[in-house]
Amino acid sequence: MLDMIADILFAPHWAPDDLEKEKGVVAQERGEAFDAPDDRVFELHQSTLYAGQALGRPILGEDSTLANVSVKTLTDFHDAHMAPERVVISIAGAFDRDAVLDVATRRFGNLAPRPALDRAPARAQAGSVGEARKLEQTHLVLSWPAPPAGSDALFPARLLSDIFGGGMSSRLFQEVRETRGLVYAIDSFLDTFEDDGRLSVYAGCSAKNARTVAEIVRDQLALLADQGPTEAELTRAKAVARAQMLMGLEAPSARAEARVSQVFLRDRLVSFDEIRAKLDAVTAEEIQALARAALAGPLCAAAIGPKAGLGALAAFEAHS
Known part of the structure; x- marks a missing residue:
């Protein structure tokens, strides 16, 4: 399982046709959330509380941002965030500890450091x-x-x-x-x-x-x-x-x-x-x-x- 997750993380296949299909799915999900008042009211609250900040953006995006997502957008985001200090492997339940450590070391041990992300602290507004x-x-x-x-x-x-x-x-x-x-x-x-x-x-x-x-x-x-x-x-x-x-x-x-x-x-x-x-x-x-x-x-x-x-x-x- 960990090997499969590593494949997904380190060798993702961003097919343009698949991306366009998924953008259509997200657009439908956005419409569903808008139609659900008990979802929509939380989005209104968050966008007001953190107006102009990252936390104030809708998690499903907006029409303009969704339309502009490309394969390069995903690739750039993936490369910026896939860094050692931003990855934690947590396993619970029945597993072989030595086997897990072997896969984790082999597949995740060579992650290259990335520049620190520029993140402004959240500031709540009345x-x-x-x-x-x-x-x-x-x-x-x-x-x-x-x-x-x-x-x-x-x-x-x-x-x-x-x-x-x-x-x-x-x-x-x-x-x-x-x-x-x-x-x-x-x-x-x-x-x-x-x-x-x-x-x-x-x-x-x-x-x-x-x-x-x-x-x-x-x-x-x-x-x-x-x-x-x-x-x-x-x-x-x-x-x-x-x-x-x-x-x-x-x-x-x-x-x-x-x-x-x-x-x-x-x-x-x-x-x-x-x-x-x-x-x-x-x-x-x-x-x-x-x-x-x-x-x-x-x-x-x-x-x-x-x-x-x-x-x-x-x-x-x-x-x-």
Whole structure:
């Protein structure tokens, strides 16, 4: 398997006809994503949050960029990125260690160094964007600053997200859906990058409820910033985080992916025991401090749906 992957990486066949077919497939995928409001709203949010930056570009490209992709474009990109410091080989599950090391050394050991990539750090910007469409629901994405990937502050940030809106026991799910019945779907999550991170909330609701939902989201985060989580919330969030990590360890593919992330972001492997210890050590005060820091940073909000629901953006900004 590793030999086959090496062939794909080091001897790719960029057939012009195949490239044109794939460009057509990507164009169709772009159209599908545009037609899906719960996909489109995230693209609007990202392009506003990181306007004019690499992170603000749509992952599927735009009509102009897609049309200009050529075999040379792919070849140049491949040559620039296929460097020793940008390749990590991670294998989990049942394998022959000596055989793997032999193939890795033989096929990957002669990678030539490449010039460092010129990458500007990501800089989040406050803003809001709305797109009116004739839809049944309004789709909202609201976000605040969070620690970047690789930071130890991600451990309290993970628990903050879980307590805030991550699951059926979270404050947002209980207040917005169970108590008030304003939404079907509402969730908070962390988006983390090398030099930036976001605590984000997605909600889908009727246009008449959008403003109320946005206000409740903001007020619940403000409550966490003012009072912090309860001891019961903190205990439950830690138990959920530990259980999810243990379940993740059962899948070899998840283990392999986790190791790659650790090497790229921390330049070392992080054991489960270390992660568990850091999670267990998180205090309510750390979570409260992160909630306060989030409210003090640049807010970004996006909405798509009936025009009446887009007023949620103004309401959210007014309360920030």
